[in-house]
Each structure stands twice: as structure tokens, then as C-alpha cells.
Amino acid sequence: MRLWLERLLQDVRYAIRGLARNPGFALVIVVSLGLGIGANSALFSVMDAVLLRPLPVAHPEQLFALDLTESRFRSPQPFSYPMFEQMRAVAPSGIAAMSRIARTHGRIDATSGGTSELETIPVQLVSGEYFRMLGIVPALGRVFGPGDNERVGQHPVAVISHDFWQRRFGSARDVLGRGVTLNGAHFTIVGVASPGFRGLWLESPTDIWIPLMMQSAVHYAQNFSDNNADPEKPWLNQEGIRWLDIVVRSRHDATAIDTVFRQWLAASAEKISKPDNRRLFLQQRVIL
Numbered sequence: 001m002r003l004w005l006e007r008l009l010q011d012v013r014y015a016i017r018g019l020a021r022n023p024g025f026a027l028v029i030v031v032s033l034g035l036g037i038g039a040n041s042a043l044f045s046v047m048d049a050v051l052l053r054p055l056p057v058a059h060p061e062q063l064f065a066l067d068l069t070e071s072r073f074r075s076p077q078p079f080s081y082p083m084f085e086q087m088r089a090v091a092p093s094g095i096a097a098m099s100r101i102a103r104t105h106g107r108i109d110a111t112s113g114g115t116s117e118l119e120t121i122p123v124q125l126v127s128g129e130y131f132r133m134l135g136i137v138p139a140l141g142r143v144f145g146p147g148d149n150e151r152v153g154q155h156p157v158a159v160i161s162h163d164f165w166q167r168r169f170g171s172a173r174d175v176l177g178r179g180v181t182l183n184g185a186h187f188t189i190v191g192v193a194s195p196g197f198r199g200l201w202l203e204s205p206t207d208i209w210i211p212l213m214m215q216s217a218v219h220y221a222q223n224f225s226d227n228n229a230d231p232e233k234p235w236l237n238q239e240g241i242r243w244l245d246i247v248v249r250s251r252h253d254a255t256a257i258d259t260v261f262r263q264w265l266a267a268s269a270e271k272i273s274k275p276d277n278r279r280l281f282l283q284q285r286v287i288l
Helices: 002-021 022-051 080-086 131-134 161-171 250-268 275-282
Strands: 062-070 097-098 103-110 120-126 157-160 179-182 185-192 206-213 247-248 285-287
Touching: 022 103, 062 250, 080 097, 080 250, 097 120, 097 131, 120 179, 157 161, 157 179, 247 250, 250 275, 250 285
Parallel strands: 120 206, 157 185
Antiparallel strands: 062 247, 062 285, 097 247, 103 120, 103 179, 157 206, 179 185
């Protein structure tokens, strides 16, 4: 053992002398090691969040994401709001729709009555079933219900994450009723989500949730595709604008949803005059 330690010390001294004679080479080694360690740490953090750590929701093993696939696209495509409405009608176990995360310009109402400086806040638009379907119990106030998603532009309410409440409001109990301005639209905070929950996309945590019906009010215009639609008008009633991710609570609901989607697909294909376009359109599939 002693001999082994002496040889190790000799090797270390030799390495140090060699690096001292070549400081440039030594710097390259240190930088390479730093980048390698940093990259591995970042990779493990992503794997831990996405693959190892369970979602902070009720029975996460029961949740399934719906994907819309087309032969023309390599990646899954989003859904339109009219599609979601038809699917919701046949999913008694639970279904919810959400936008992707938007980096939104916002101001927080201060206790003095003024507003804070402009900042960038991660915001997500969600359906009224979102929190209850996931089993999220509010730490304060209430979460959204179906009544918060009935009329376009008429639901200026917001739920904030527990982390955001602690970080930006100092866990103040009077946060309910305060306001936040997002891209020029004013929202009233009605609830604080449960601790640890910052959305379903663990790699893109959310600070504020607002109803889908407020899409045009906050000028949300990200991660969408359109076909014979007008993106400048509210998206909720336009079947040609696809912008929503959908999550269901049961495989049985997914089967019923697929039936509804195929019926919609067949009816919509009748409006396409060109045979090649109709054939590509009919190749769409809803998968888990």
C-alpha cells in the first residue's frame, strides 16, 4: 500500500511539473474538463427532471399525451381548440389542453398601488379543466374551473406558481386580488398552485397560468400552424389554427377520442378538392 502511494505521488508531481512547463496546454485541459463536467451535469439534470423524477400531480402514471401525426411532418403536430372541444365531449375521465410556454413581458402590482418594472415571465394558457384533471389543490385561493373558459377575452384571471408566490410576493397572504399585466392585458390573481408544481413541461417551468380564452388579449402567437385561417384574429374558434397540446387521464378516453377524430377527418376531407392533398390529409392519426 505504501509503495502504491509513493508511486502515485511521483506521478502527481511529474504531471504538475509537466503542466507548469506548458501553461497553455494546462489551460486547455482545465477548460476541457470543466466543459465535460458541466455538460454531464446538465444532461443528468434534464434526465432527472424528464425521466427519473415523477410529475408533481395526482397519479402521474395515468396521464397520457395525445399526439397528432402526419406523414408530411417528422414531429407531432398540435391540435386546434375546436378539435379539443369535440374530444372533451367524449372524455369523462378527464382531458385538458394547454399552450406551450410563452416568455411574456409582465409587470406585477406592488402593495403601494404601483407596478414593478417590466420583466420576462414564463406564462402558459390552459383550459378550465387543467388543474382539476391533474389533481392540483391550490395552496391559496382557487384554481381554474370550466367557467373560466367560456367567452373569448372575458376571463382575465391568473393562477401563479407557489415558487413565484414566494419569490416575487414574499409568500404574502394578500396576494389574492393583486394584479399582473401581461403584454398589456391586466389579470387578477385568484390562486396559488400547490408547492412543487410548475407545469407538465419540467424542462420549461411556468410561473403564471391564464385561461385559453385570453389568447388574443395577451397576443400569444407561438408554436402554431395554420391552414386557411387568420392568425391575427382570436384562435379559439378557428379550426385551421393548431396550437394546443392535449393530455388525457385514461386510455379508454383515448380510444373514444380517436373515433371522434376519425369522424372529423372524414368529414373535413370532403372539402379538399385535390386528390393528393386529400390523401395526405387522411393520413393523420391521433396516438398516445
